Amino acid sequence: MERKKVVVIGAGVVGASIVRVLSQYNELDVYLLEKNVDAGMGVSKANTAIIHPGHEDDPKKCPLRAKLCVRGNRLWHQWVKELGIPAKFPGELMIAIEEDDLKVAEHYLELAQKNGVPGVRLVDNEELRKLEPNVNPNVAGALWAPTAGVMDSPMAAPALVENAVANGVRFFPETEVQGIKIENGEVKGVKTNKGFIEADIIINAAGLYSDKISKMAGIDYFTVHPRKGEYYVFDDDATPKVTRILHQTPTPVTKGVYVITEMHDGLMIGPTAEDLPEDAKEDTSTTKEGLDFVWEWAQKLVKELPPKNKVIRTFAGLRPEPPDGRWIIEAYDDPWGFINAAGIRSPGFTSAPAIAYYIVEELIQKKLDIKLTKKSHWNPYRRAYWFKDLPPEKQNELIKQDPAYGNVVCMCREITEGEIVNVITRMKSMGVKIITLDxxxxxxxxxxxxxQGSYCRIRIARIIARETGIPLWEVSFRGKGTEYGIGDVKVLLRGNGGDKNAE
Amino acid sequence: MSEIRHFKLTCIICPLGCEIEVKMEGDKIVEITGFGCPKGRDYAIQEVIAPKRVVMSVIKVNKGDFPTVSVKTDKPVPKELIPVIMKELAKIEVEAPVKIGQVIIGNVANSGANIIATRPSRKVLPVS
Amino acid sequence: MQNDYDVVVIGGGPAGLAAAIRARELGLRVLLLENRETLGGIPLQCIHPGFGLHYFKEDLTGTEFIYRFIYKFLDMEIEHYTGAHVVSIEPFSDLEKRLRVVTSKGVLDITTTTVIYTTGARERHLFEIGITGHRPAGVYTAGEAQTMMDIDGIMPGKEIVIVGSGDVGLIMARRFALEGAHVKAVIEIMSYPGGLTRNVVQCLQDFGIPLYLSHAVTRIEGTTKVEKVILTKVDENLRPVPGTEKEIECDTVVIAAGLVPYLKVLERAGVIIDPATKGPVVNEHLETSIPGIFVAGNALVINDLVDYVVEQGELAAESAYLYIQNKGIPTKKWRKLVKGRNIRLIVPHYLSGDNDVIIYARVQKPEENVKLHFPEINKEIKLPFVKPAEMIRIKLRKEDITKAKDKITMEVVLNE
Structure with a gap:
């Protein structure tokens, strides 16, 4: 059987899920291209981190979203275990604040039934308060979806790529696609800043830039614009927290601000949904207005929020919004071999594993008619551990092997030097060339x-400098242009200029 | 007749921060007002005639347990010499070990002050 | 069964070193645990003078000051670990505390009669002072920038804006200027500088650095690297005044927005925290709400002077000694020290009347020609001025303290 070369563009959670699934097959040589220095540095690292149950999409309006979200939820239950990604499944309460909102909740109950979401039902105020003691006691009721989960979402794409690489995928960071070569109606490869890469199949999972990549293949009927979401994160000791995932019944104004307790035990509230112009694809800035909106809406859901001085971070993420909210997941006759996984807006994170299977099963195997067989030796596991969660005997074992495990570098999260060195080694073997703070x-x-790193960031930067043999100031947050410093402390005095104050 | 100059300064002798005004004719002080104590008066005179400061910085140290040693002038130096001294310090590196109080540069920039180490650096052998 | 130690000191900065040295001088079995790889804490990176004027009657740099303690500590061969992290403190009984500690030698389970907690403070960061906008490279806290320059010898940036005019912000402004960077502004939300006048003159005026009072940075711009900050004037309620926005181009923002006691492990152990100091509630022995756990230095209250930090460390050691001798602090009756007019914070919180006590306090707003007034005990102390930036340190005599029944109020009143 002839081998096929598959190039996947974009190492966000969608591209990373796709390569992980592709790595299960014998006949494919898979190349993952990413313009950033690492996987998961775009939209995948800043979101609500929720594994949605799948009852928010109308199968008539958005059939793929409706179908793939439910399957994605099921797959994540298994994938987070295989990949060692911290996750929990506390269930979700869609809260009807007023009596009228119960009708909206009923509508979503119907969708749940249509989409086959297990366990979804309406709960009255009394049961709601049992399920979530910190809920605002004055609300009318809620729709309960027990399969909803929360995961440590920034870790997902790196973990998926690491596992895929362990199964033979080749990862090329800092590789920006500049053009797609097409001959006789078939894709031949991609032109990149690092040279030409041949391909029989090209899968576009370029997130916010997926419209641009699609255009390179001659498919230009859609654009993707960024939709911004702003968030607050509270400290892990800030109370009250919530047990479940809370959000309100969607309204024409907002799909709903969520209140969750994230995987590091801090309460998180957000997002907003602000549509940005097409060219604002890097605008992840927060705004006073956006944050105020989040605060105001989150307050309606709970008895009380922790005090504002317990906020440790505000951030904004972008979602790639396609026209009419419809995902573009298609293979084409012309150019043959080009597949779009474009405009993957919410619930894209949840659906990513299912999107990957859909592409392999429906598009590659059926539509493109490529016969694939599964590897007998595919390894689904990525061994990951957190020192602080291990029993003392195991901790002592690790320290004995390497005393660096006995050096806690990040005190807030209790992360050891040994774990950081281990992560650097993993990053290198996954193909990351520039080891960054992010x-x-x-x-x-x-x-x-x-x-927020004011204590430990320099200690971690020192470890990166030591392990990669670069001067401390060249360590970067996320690659070129984001270096930690500009040179040694005398760099300005040695050069000309500078010294403006010392006159 | 010489030009008359006015200086306004904030006293730094104590946290009170008196606003002192000094009137000078040529290089003669003709009037001082606003000081709260004799020390403040002396400070104001020193500030308008020849302000002095202790200079502090770090310099690179090779093969030490710290990458730098911190240094200072062992007495205050005229303010206008600060940039000159900083340029001098940018040129040098030292080898570990360095002791606290060790003279790094004697009579720096002809100021009469020495640059001395204020933090030690122990020699460490390179780890192979 | 005997505990492993009489006292475990957590933190090897000035408070911890002073506490360990004093405890050893008193004959106690001491263990000191430090998280960093080196002893000394923050003064190790304070290369400027102004340390030790009270304690040694000399003007030393932070580095010179702390090495006197480090050398003395090492000479006394006091047992210690660097690179050690305390995971938990379990107050098992009044006479036994159980600690779990991660070290490069392994995970240690340690028992001790008393604990002196001297972990210092953390810096308030970008997200705690309401700055919105991008999160680009080039934003540092002042302490981080200080470590970069004065320990590691690397330069954070070239065009600097400093947010906050406390002493740390002012001193960093001078450090950047001395090393050839262009410090474009120091921005202070209050209408008065946060640091000592001396530092405003020597650190800003000497270098022609503009100080913007009653201004706040509201936004940082720059998707990759800092490009500029947006600042606005604030009104008397510290709220931004619309229409007063102004941009300053820069490549580096240094946040010098103050310190907060870092008490994660102690809070998990269950001590009661004073919302004003953000440190533990303590009695005059610097004992927290958990008997036998003492606290000193910036973990207790943010101090202006290292001399006070050391003084608290030594007192905590003496208190641990008293505790061990008497199997507990032998006081029966406590009088509460209460904040009155223009007092923002005060420690200690409870006084016995058995001892003279040093009181540390901070005011809410600057005032001139005032007196400290203690109505319950008919005591007054005249002061030419009070400023939030300058900690008040006064001694109350036991004869005075015993005049009060159950509380002593301290207030600032204007002289007639």
Whole structure:
């Protein structure tokens, strides 16, 4: 059987899920291209981190979203275990604030039944308060969806790629696609800043830039614009927290602000939904208006929020919004071999594993008629652990092997030097060339706790410098242009200029 | 007749921060007002005639347990020499070990002050 | 069964070193645990003078000051671990505390009669002061920038804006200027500088650095690297005044927005926290609400001077000694020290009347020609001025304290 070369563009959670699924087949050589220095540095790292149950989409309006979200939810239950991604499944309450909102909840109950979401039912105020003691006691009721979950979402794409690479996928970071070569109606490969890469199949999972990539293949009937969501995150000791995932019944104004307790035990509230112009694809800035909106709506859901001085971070993420909200997941006759997984807006994170299977089963195997067989030796597991969660005997074993495990570097999250060195080794073997502070943060949670890195960031930067043999100032947050410093402390005095104050 | 100049300064002798005004004719002080104590008066005179500061910085140290040693001038130096001294410090590196109080540069920039180490650096052997 | 130690000191900065040294001088069995790889804490990176004027009657740099303690500590061969992290403190009984500690030698389970907690403070960061906008590279806290420059010898940036005019912000402004960076502004939300006048003159005026009072940075711009900050004037309620926005281009923002006691492990152990100091509620022995756990230094209250930090460390050690001798602090009756007019915070919180006590306090707003007034005990102390930036440190005599029944109020009143 002839081998096929598959190039996947974009190492966000969608591209990363696709390559993980593709890595299960014998006949494919899979290349994952990413313009950033690492996987998961775009939209996948800043979102609500929810594994949705799948009852928010109308199968008539958005059939793919309706179908793939439910399957994605089921797959994540299994994938988070295989990949060692922290996750929990506390269930979700769609809250009807007023009596009238119950009708909206009923509508979603119908959708749940149509989409086959298990366990969804209406709960009255009394049961609601049992399910969620911190809920605003004055609300009318809620729709309960027990399969909903929360995961450590920034870790997902890196974990998926690491596992895919362990199964033979080749990862090329810092590789920006500049053009797609098509001959006789078939794709031949991609032109990149690093040279030409041949391909029989090209899968576009470029997130916010998926319209641009699609255009390169001659498919230009859609554009993707960014939709911004702003959030607050509270400290892990800030109370009250919530047990369940809370959000309100969608209204014409907002699909709903969520209140969750994220995987590092801090309350998180958000997002907004602000439509940005097409060219604002890097605008992840927060605004006073956006944050005020989040605060105001989150307050309606709970008895009380923790005090504002317990906020440790505000951030904004972007969602790639396609026209009419419809995902573009298609293979084409012309150019043959080009597949779009474009405009994957919410619930894209949840659906990513199902999108990956859909592409392999429905598009590659059926539509393109490529016969695939499963590997006998595919390894679904990524061994990951957190030192602080291990029993003392195991901790002592690790320290004995490497004393660096006894050096807690990030105090807020209790992350050790040994874990950071281990993560650096994993990043290198996955194909990451530039080890960044953000890369360490996504994988360990270090620098994201109470002190937001003011204590530990320099210690982690020192470890990166030592392990990669670069000067400390060249360590970067996320690659070129984001270096930690500009040179040694005398760099300005040695050069000309500078010194403006010392006159 | 010489030009008359007015200086306004904030006293730094104590946290009170008196606003002192000094009137000078040529290089003669003709009037001082606003000081709250004799020390403040002396400070104002020193500030308008020849302001002095202790300079502090760090310099690179090779093979030390810290990458830098911190240094200072062992007495206050005229303010206008600060940039000159900083340029001098940008040129040098030292080898570990360095002791606290060790003279790094004697009579720096002809100021009469020495640059001395204020933090030690122990020698560490390179780990292979 | 005997505990492993009489006292475990957590934190090897000035408070911890002073506490451990004093405890050893008193003959106690001491263990000190430090999280960093080196002893010394924050003064290790304070290369500027102004340390030790009270304690040593000399003007030392932070580095010179702390090395006197480090050398003394090492000479006394006090047992210690660096690179150690305390995971938990379990107050098992009044006479036994159980600690779990991660070290490069393994995970240790340690028992001790008393604990002195001297972990210092953390810096308030970007997200705690309401700055919105992008989150680009080039934003540092002042302490982080200080470590970068004065320990590691690297330069954070070239065009600097400093947010906050406390002493740390002012001192960093001077450090950047000295090393050839262009400090474009120091921005202070209050209508008065947060730091000492001395530092405003020597750190800003000497270098021609503009100080914007009653201004707040509301936004940072720059998707990759900092490009500029947006600042606005604020009104007397510290709210931005619309229409007063102004941009300053820069590549580096240094946040010097103050410190907060860092008490994660102690809070998990269950001590009661004073919302004003954000440190533990303590009695005059610096004992927290958990008997046998003492606290000193910036973990207790944010101090202006390292001399006070050391003084608290030594007192905590003496208190641990008293505790061990008497199997507990032998006081029967406590009088509460209460905040009155223009007092923002005050420690300690409870006084016995058995001892003279040093009181540390901070005011809410600057006032001149005032007196500290203690109505219940008929005591007055005249002061030429009070400022939030300057901690008040006064001694109350036991004869005075015993005049009060159950509370002593401290207030600032204007002189007639």
């Amino acid at each position: 890369g360490i943060k996504m994988r360990t949670g270090a620098m994201a706790g109470t002190c």
